[in-house]
Amino acid sequence: MKNIYAIGIGLIGGSLAIDIKKNNPDVIIHGISRKQSTLDEALSLNLIDKKATLDDLGNADLVIVSIPVDATVKLLPTILDKISDNGLVVDAGSTKLDICKAVENHPKRRNFLAMHPIAGTEHSGPSAAISGLFQGKTNIVCEVEKTTFKLQEKALKLFSDIGMRIRYMNPEAHDKHIAYVSHLSHISAFMLGKTVIDKERNERDIFDMAGSGFASTVRLAKSSPEMWTPIFKQNKTNVIETLEEYISNLTHFKELMKSDDFDAIFNEMKNTNHIKDILNGIS
Known part of the structure; x- marks a missing residue:
């Protein structure tokens, strides 16, 4: 070529x-x-x-x-x-x-x-x-x-x-799977950034407390909206499905917090730690 x-x-x-x-x-x-x-x-x-x-x-x-x-x-x-x-x-x-x-x-x-x-x-x-x-x-x-x-x-x-x-x-399998491992990650980062920005309007010191964990989690919120809006539009059905599952997990976590069930919270996080083994295997 x-x-x-x-x-x-x-x-x-x-x-x-x-x-x-x-x-x-x-x-x-x-x-x-x-x-x-x-x-x-x-x-x-x-x-x-x-x-x-x-x-x-x-x-x-x-x-x-x-x-x-x-x-x-x-x-x-x-x-x-x-x-x-x-x-x-x-x-x-x-x-x-x-x-x-x-x-x-x-x-x-x-x-x-x-x-x-x-x-x-x-x-x-x-x-x-x-x-x-x-x-x-x-x-x-x-x-x-x-x-x-x-x-x-x-x-x-x-x-x-x-x-x-x-x-x-x-193509169908690609769009379904990429909604979970890429598109949802970007939405999470954008919305985390929005949540903190909205809060920061009233609490000016909040970014002074932002460490590397926050920076790495919200990094994708710096991505181009011109690129990502069309992606979300084209993959709308799959993205909505991933959001529904993600929101369900967030709601469940909130309910565990409300009920002071920190043993269950520990187990949720412990079970999810398995993802490091998966990611280590593909890195």
């Missing part, structure tokens, strides 16, 4: 560009964005080699789409219209079902690979891009059987070479 076009050059697109270029110095990274300022910044940071537009996609060997998921749903058919028969388009969206449905009947569906590299930070924009972001991280690939084998083979090697583990899943 010689010519790679990155549509969206923020944390994910920019970090992919850095590591792909590191492993493949001869590759030319072309950047596409709605904002010229984003392209200028990406050039100054050496994330991309050249600016480009959608009309240039006929020259692409690989197109990496890492923009908000609502924009991906709208733009993806046009991108597929413009690529050559030998070009491949991949997306990095945190939802998969609506994106896959948007192109399920497209004549060039075989030129699209739906994926979700599960990696990131709370930061956004070109300056957030870092080397090694995907080392040891999982890349979920959906509907791989619908992508031309020779194209998927090249792309999956490219992503494996930068340290990603490949796992296959259908």
Whole structure:
């Protein structure tokens, strides 16, 4: 793959560009964005080699789409219209079902690979891009059987070479599971941040008491609302299901507190400690 076009050059697109270029110095990274300022910044940071537009996609060997998921749903058919028969388009969206449905009947569906590299930070924009972001991280690939084998083979090697583990899943299962392990985490962080901010209006000293535990828990509340609102919208049904279960657990914990049942609270926390063994096994 010689010519790679990155549509969206923020944390994910920019970090992919850095590591792909590191492993493949001869590759030319072309950047596409709605904002010229984003392209200028990406050039100054050496994330991309050249600016480009959608009309240039006929020259692409690989197109990496890492923009908000609502924009991906709208733009993806046009991108597929413009690529050559030998070009491949991949997306990095945190939802998969609506994106896959948007192109399920497209004549060039075989030129699209739906994926979700599960990696990131709370930061956004070109300056957030870092080397090694995907080392040891999982890349979920959906509907791989619908992508031309020779194209998927090249792309999956490219992503494996930068340290990603490949796992296959259908879009429905992906969206259901990611609601629990990612989307709920972000909602929890946003709402914890809101709760503390609302309280801080009356108690100015509260942030002086905020230690590393609070900072790590609320870290995700610094994430981009422009990116996360469309994710919650596309995955609404699954997110609501996770919220109902989470709220039920919070309510149960509150009732244990009210009844002074601290033995039960201890047991709840002790049983949940098992999650460290699970996480240690996948880290």
